[in-house]
Amino acid sequence: MITTITIFIPLIGAILMLLLPEQERPLRYAALAVAAVPLLLTLYIYFAYGSGLGVPSLTQDFDWIPSLNMGYRVGLDGLGFGMFFLTALLTLIAVVASYDVRENLKQYFAILFIAEVGMLGVFASEDLILFYIFFEITLIPMYLLVGIWGDQNRRQAAIKFFVYTFLGSTVMLAGFLAFGILAGTYAMDSLTAGGGLGRTAQIAIAAPILFGLLIKVPAVPLHGWLLDVYVSSPISTNVVLSGILPKLGTYGLIKVAIPLLPEGVEPFLPYLAAFGVINIVYGAFVAFLQPDLKALVAYSSIGTLGFILLGAASGNAVGLNGAVLQQVTHGLYSALLFVLVGVIAARTGTRRIRELGGLAARMPWAGGLLALGAMAAMGLPGLAVFVSEFMSIMGGYEAFPVQGVLAALGIVLSAMYLLYMLARVVFGPIERPAYEAIEDAGPMEMAAAVPLAVLLVLFGVFPALLVSVQRPGVEAVLSAIGGG
Amino acid sequence: MVTGQTFVALLPELVAIGFLIGVLMVGVFFQNSIGLVAGLAALGTLAVFGSAAGLLAAGFEGEYFGGGFVVDNFALYFKLIVAGSAFFAVLAAARWSGNTGDAPEYLTLILAVVLGSILLVSMRDLFGVFLAIELATIPSYAMVAFDRRRRESAEGGMKYLITGVVASSVLLYGIVLIYGVSGSAQLDDVARTFSGGLTPVALLGLVLLLSGFAFKVSAAPFHFWTPDAYQGAPTSAAAFLSVAPKAATFAILLRILLEGMPEAAPTWTAVMAFLAILTMFVGNLAALRQRNVRRMLAYSSVAHSGYILAAFAALQGQGTGRAVEAVLIYSAAYAFMNIGAFLVIDLVGEEAKSFNGLFRTRPALAASMGVFMASLVGIPPFSGFWGKAWIIFSGAQSGSVLVYVVVGALVVNSVISVPYYFGIIRNMFFEKPTLDAAEPPGGGAVKFSVYALALLTALFFLLIVPISALAGGSGLG
Numbered sequence: 001m002i003t004t005i006t007i008f009i010p011l012i013g014a015i016l017m018l019l020l021p022e023q024e025r026p027l028r029y030a031a032l033a034v035a036a037v038p039l040l041l042t043l044y045i046y047f048a049y050g051s052g053l054g055v056p057s058l059t060q061d062f063d064w065i066p067s068l069n070m071g072y073r074v075g076l077d078g079l080g081f082g083m084f085f086l087t088a089l090l091t092l093i094a095v096v097a098s099y100d101v102r103e104n105l106k107q108y109f110a111i112l113f114i115a116e117v118g119m120l121g122v123f124a125s126e127d128l129i130l131f132y133i134f135f136e137i138t139l140i141p142m143y144l145l146v147g148i149w150g151d152q153n154r155r156q157a158a159i160k161f162f163v164y165t166f167l168g169s170t171v172m173l174a175g176f177l178a179f180g181i182l183a184g185t186y187a188m189d190s191l192t193a194g195g196g197l198g199r200t201a202q203i204a205i206a207a208p209i210l211f212g213l214l215i216k217v218p219a220v221p222l223h224g225w226l227l228d229v230y231v232s233s234p235i236s237t238n239v240v241l242s243g244i245l246p247k248l249g250t251y252g253l254i255k256v257a258i259p260l261l262p263e264g265v266e267p268f269l270p271y272l273a274a275f276g277v278i279n280i281v282y283g284a285f286v287a288f289l290q291p292d293l294k295a296l297v298a299y300s301s302i303g304t305l306g307f308i309l310l311g312a313a314s315g316n317a318v319g320l321n322g323a324v325l326q327q328v329t330h331g332l333y334s335a336l337l338f339v340l341v342g343v344i345a346a347r348t349g350t351r352r353i354r355e356l357g358g359l360a361a362r363m364p365w366a367g368g369l370l371a372l373g374a375m376a377a378m379g380l381p382g383l384a385v386f387v388s389e390f391m392s393i394m395g396g397y398e399a400f401p402v403q404g405v406l407a408a409l410g411i412v413l414s415a416m417y418l419l420y421m422l423a424r425v426v427f428g429p430i431e432r433p434a435y436e437a438i439e440d441a442g443p444m445e446m447a448a449a450v451p452l453a454v455l456l457v458l459f460g461v462f463p464a465l466l467v468s469v470q471r472p473g474v475e476a477v478l479s480a481i482g483g484g
Numbered sequence: 485m486v487t488g489q490t491f492v493a494l495l496p497e498l499v500a501i502g503f504l505i506g507v508l509m510v511g512v513f514f515q516n517s518i519g520l521v522a523g524l525a526a527l528g529t530l531a532v533f534g535s536a537a538g539l540l541a542a543g544f545e546g547e548y549f550g551g552g553f554v555v556d557n558f559a560l561y562f563k564l565i566v567a568g569s570a571f572f573a574v575l576a577a578a579r580w581s582g583n584t585g586d587a588p589e590y591l592t593l594i595l596a597v598v599l600g601s602i603l604l605v606s607m608r609d610l611f612g613v614f615l616a617i618e619l620a621t622i623p624s625y626a627m628v629a630f631d632r633r634r635r636e637s638a639e640g641g642m643k644y645l646i647t648g649v650v651a652s653s654v655l656l657y658g659i660v661l662i663y664g665v666s667g668s669a670q671l672d673d674v675a676r677t678f679s680g681g682l683t684p685v686a687l688l689g690l691v692l693l694l695s696g697f698a699f700k701v702s703a704a705p706f707h708f709w710t711p712d713a714y715q716g717a718p719t720s721a722a723a724f725l726s727v728a729p730k731a732a733t734f735a736i737l738l739r740i741l742l743e744g745m746p747e748a749a750p751t752w753t754a755v756m757a758f759l760a761i762l763t764m765f766v767g768n769l770a771a772l773r774q775r776n777v778r779r780m781l782a783y784s785s786v787a788h789s790g791y792i793l794a795a796f797a798a799l800q801g802q803g804t805g806r807a808v809e810a811v812l813i814y815s816a817a818y819a820f821m822n823i824g825a826f827l828v829i830d831l832v833g834e835e836a837k838s839f840n841g842l843f844r845t846r847p848a849l850a851a852s853m854g855v856f857m858a859s860l861v862g863i864p865p866f867s868g869f870w871g872k873a874w875i876i877f878s879g880a881q882s883g884s885v886l887v888y889v890v891v892g893a894l895v896v897n898s899v900i901s902v903p904y905y906f907g908i909i910r911n912m913f914f915e916k917p918t919l920d921a922a923e924p925p926g927g928g929a930v931k932f933s934v935y936a937l938a939l940l941t942a943l944f945f946l947l948i949v950p951i952s953a954l955a956g957g958s959g960l961g
Contacts (some may be wrong), residue, residue: 065948065949107843139860140863143906180881
């Protein structure tokens with residue numbers, strides 16, 4: 001029951017937002033209160049049940065449409081819990097960081113909370129159709145968030161995002177339906193190991209599902225929608241957009257495609273790993289060429305998602321654990337970077353890297369945190385991403401040595417462009433006289449950034465905080481695919 | 485033999501006739517009280533709805549007039565859809581027809597279409613089918629042409645009339661040929677004829693019958709009257725006619741095919757598969773190019789006929805029962821979202837740019853239209869998703885490669901339809917307002933309808949289980 005409550009609390013919050021009068025301060029406080037509830041519930045779940053979240057726990061299950069064997073089935077396991085927590089956290093951060101949203105505030109929060117319902121639902125679904133429904137529920141809110149509150153290019157970006165991801169998810173649905181009809185149920189726990197289907201059938205079903213999920217990730221070359229959307233969004237939307245949405249794709253791989261269709265996915269695994277490497281290398285090179293700070297962060301995101309693909313494709317304990325963990329750590333650092341890009345852009349009036357410089361002198365906090373975020377993105381030891389990236393590469397190397405080595409080279413590439421970015425933006429002489437007068441991040445901005453930075457350090461030093469919860473879930477996947 | 489039970493069986497029809505006469509009479513004696521007339525007409529549709537619901541709840545079933553008229557769950561369900569759609573059409577019509585001074589006549593026409601449509605779904609005799617179709621169609625020609633002040637209205641009505649008459653002739657010709665072969669027009673006798681294999685004459689009859697129906701439901705390549713008729717028609721007429729008589733026509737087609745010619749299923753499912761694919765593509769590709777929202781919705785209604793025809797193509801193998809359910813679910817889902825979308829046009833205007841910035845000026849209306857558009861695309865959890873999902877389910881269960889192709893085309897078409905439906909959402913939410921924020925007076929009843937329909941569209945998933953249970957007990961499939 002607590003799972004269902006956590007998923008649907010934001011829906012009540014959304015309705016509440018619409019009923020409130022259009023007054024900025026009370027609205028912001030109310031939104032903070034609403035966003036805090038799922039996070040508190042998630043923390044409660046962590047402390048009360050954390051170690052027991054191996055197989056789906058805290059489940060709720062009733063037959064919804066019995067004639068089709070379709071049910072409302074939700075629960076939390078080690079694979080989903082981290083993302084459940086991250087969703088609740090980043091939604092709260094997005095509310096804190098929503099100072100760049102000035103118009104139609106109540107609608108903004110309402111739509112954000114509806115998106116949260118969809119995201120939380122995906123990470124708790126134990127039924128394929130329910131998974132799809134929640135997956136799609138995120139679509140329209142994201143379309144609206146980008147399209148209404150984004151910058152000049154927002155309309156085109158929003159429609160591009162929608163058409164790409166709707167195409168992907170519709171194809172994915174076709175795969176789900178075929179799977180459910182052939183296997184006789186949509187319940188994930190009864191579908192493990194292919195639901196009794198033969199290898200050919202599994203491959204035929206896995207192909208459309210993988211296609212849909214990879215568009216969502218997005219895996220290069222299916223990433224055409226990403227840059228426009230990331231660059232055009234308001235910062236607070238970026239936090240959710242980059243932190244959570246791509247994980248709907250990677251989580252689907254780890255939770256649905258790989259354990260439920262092991263034989264069907266198996267022939268695709270080397271390609272998944274290759275996609276991962278392409279993401280890493282391509283993302284790094286393209287990021288290096290970006291004149292826009294936000295675009296640079298967006299492409300660095302594409303690169304990091306590659307590690308998740310690689311780890312997921314490895315099919316061994318180390319790689320999978322790395323992938324699951326990387327989903328959370330990537331969310332933390334990309335949200336942090338986007339928040340800080342927003343702070344810098346608001347102060348200096350530009351996001352062009354060549355027009356920035358020497359900000360550390362005037363903005364020690366923002367600059368320092370940007371440096372911390374960039375170091376996390378490089379995978380520096382002591383920060384959370386190091387652990388997950390290292391595990392993904394180790395696992396990937398074990399399964400696919402060529403891809404593993406190339407991925408390791410990707411770390412060098414990412415260090416290259418991130419250091420370049422830091423040198424240009426944060427250090428060096430002050431680029432423009434006008435920057436002498438700018439102020440450091442304010443209390444609200446710090447409130448959005450600092451928790452993320454703290455968690456990056458905390459999970460870097462004590463990765464066991466997360467790994468212990470996720471391990472049983474990973475072991476379940478391993479036993480489904482016959483590895484260990 | 486006509487007994488008391490017969491009257492009970494005919495209750496919805498009798499109620500409709502009673503109110504039809506009542507509205508006309510009251511209109512004559514109280515010329516100026518549009519409110520009274522409209523109230524009476526609305527009450528009439530509710531009474532038809534209530535009587536059908538009562539029969540359904542009581543589990544009333546039976547055959548009358550020598551088996552030519554049947555009351556079963558299937559028929560009663562479609563009577564509910566027709567009467568429910570008519571209720572919203574009346575609410576919308578009251579506002580518009582009040583200005584023209586012809587309210588009683590227009591409302592009477594709506595009730596006449598209701599009468600024809602609810603008779604239609606109960607027919608088990610091909611000649612009865614023909615009469616009921618004509619009873620539903622002839623008033624609809626008048627409804628389309630009713631707005632005398634607009635040239636398009638007359639033009640649309642004329643086009644609709646001419647093609648409609650041709651379609652009726654083709655349909656009647658088909659019925660006569662089938663009658664000639666069977667020696668009877670009752671579906672049981674027809675079924676016996678078709679069980680012995682298709683003779684050339686029977687095949688010709690079947691093809692003509694299907695062509696006639698294809699005209700009536702605006703399936704490509706017989707769809708060309710649709711955009712002109714729906715664009716010219718008063719909005720309430722377009723909303724109502726694109727939903728209620730169409731649903732009834734699909735329902736009776738389903739009955740004829742399943743009860744009258746099950747043995748010929750391989751033939752007609754193949755025809756349906758072909759029609760479905762063609763109709764989906766023609767409707768969607770044409771809708772993509774429209775700038776006028778009403779015309780866009782007219783083409784979109786062609787596309788949606790294609791989706792329903794996909795369910796007809798799936799009426800084979802294990803998919804049959806599920807396909808019947810799909811038609812039931814889709815009809816209700818489509819009624820909610822399509823009437824809702826048309827009514828928003830009634831309030832906002834039919835040019836795409838009149839929707840600009842609606843979110844800023846009238847957020848609730850914009851949100852409702854957003855729900856309708858998303859639902860028409862087929863995005864969960866809205867009603868349109870469930871309609872399409874059920875068609876895909878039935879297709880997947882049918883076990884036929886051709887049907888898989890049809891289902892594939894449906895998926896592709898859903899994606900093709902995104903830009904034009906979401907174009908409206910884009911205009912409403914992303915553009916600056918061009919419309920004056922001050923709302924025109926009136927339209928309270930229409931607004932009520934829009935919000936009610938938006939709610940039904942959004943919460944449709946609560947109705948899925950009862951509807952599919954009803955389909956299971958419908959006796960068809």
